[in-house]
Amino acid sequence: MSTIKLTVNGKAVSADAEDRTLLVHLLRDHLGLTGTHVGCDTSQCGACTVHIDGRAVKSCTVLVGQANGSKITTIEGLSKGDELHPMQAAFRDNHGLQCGYCTPGMIMSAVDMVHRHSGKLDEATVRQELEGNICRCTGYHNIVKSVLDAAGRMKVANAAE
Template identity: 75%
Template sequence: MTTVSMTVNGRQVSADVEDRTLLVDYLRNAISLTGTHVGCDTSQCGACVVHVDGRAVKSCTMLAVQAAGSSVTTIEGLATGDELHPVQAAFREHHGLQCGFCTPGMIMTAVDMIRRHGGQLDEATVRHELEGNICRCTGYHNIVKAILDAAAKMQMPAAAE
């Protein structure tokens, strides 16, 4: 057992876990943030995507100890109080989700995508950038619409490299 501490959604957390504990299991079980999901064993579905130190990563493909000392943002930390993040709002407005299981990873991926592209996205880019996120319900049609709309609304300056 190792005591693993990190900042999750702005809150300092700490838990004793085995070194083999994946970050996603740490989030779901050790600190009970169950919004991050596991949909595959091969790092392909993206249901587990969170941000570690500002970058989208697959929390099923990272040990919790690797993230020790890092700052992690999960789907639970995206909204500001009752105010939804623009990507969350766009997913709702455009019916970008059905069963909701892939949705947290989709939204975290979309937020990262918009940040990296400074909001400058087109349909082909969005579809390509969703390569690591699998949805079985929506056929992606409305997810793509939601991301494009959120990107347009956010009009962010290009992310610094």
């Protein structure tokens, strides 16, 4: 057992967990943040993607001890109150989701993707960058559209700030 201290969605949290606990289970089982999902056991599907210190990471690959002291953003922490993050809004507006299970991981990956490419994305790049996130419902067509749309919206939002 270890005591893990994290900042999650801007709030300091502390939890006692077995050393073998994965970050995704800490988030879901200990902190009740069930928006982060588990879709596979092999770090392939990306449903568990969160931001650790600003970078998209599959939270099923991280032991809680490795995350100790870090700043974590989950899907629940992405919107500002009732105002959706541009990526969330773009997924809704472009029908970028169906069953919704992969969606939180997709959105967290996509936000990081837009940041890393400074918003300069094309279809081929988005498709390549989404390799680590599996969706079974959409055929990715509308996810790609959503990410490209959001890249534009995020640029506008950044310019406004």
